[in-house]
Amino acid sequence: MKALTETMARALVEHPDSVKVTEQQHENTLVLTLTVHKSDMGKIIGKQGRIANALRSVVYAAASHQDKRVRLDIAE
Structure with missing residues (x-):
């Protein structure tokens, strides 16, 4: 999940090195x-x-086959 989120976010921003x-x-x-x-x-x-x-939807869909829930928070 972490790698998927990083990949999507890096494609959207101007400062991909700041994505964490x-x-x-x-x-x-x-x-x-x-x-x-x-x-x-x-x-x-x-x-x-x-x-x-949309980011949350993709992450939730990717996690749907797991037994645990996933939550995506966006922080500054």
Whole structure:
């Protein structure tokens, strides 16, 4: 999940070296936190959050075959 999220985010931003994804395990939930350069936040979120929702949809679909839940948080 981490590699998938990084790959998608790097393709969207102007500062791909600033993209960082961290994983944390909480009970049965895997929490992925996506951090990007401050100037790239708008590109990751998109108009009305459409890009962020699309990223989450792809990650959730990729995780659907696992027994644990996945959550994608976007941080500055």
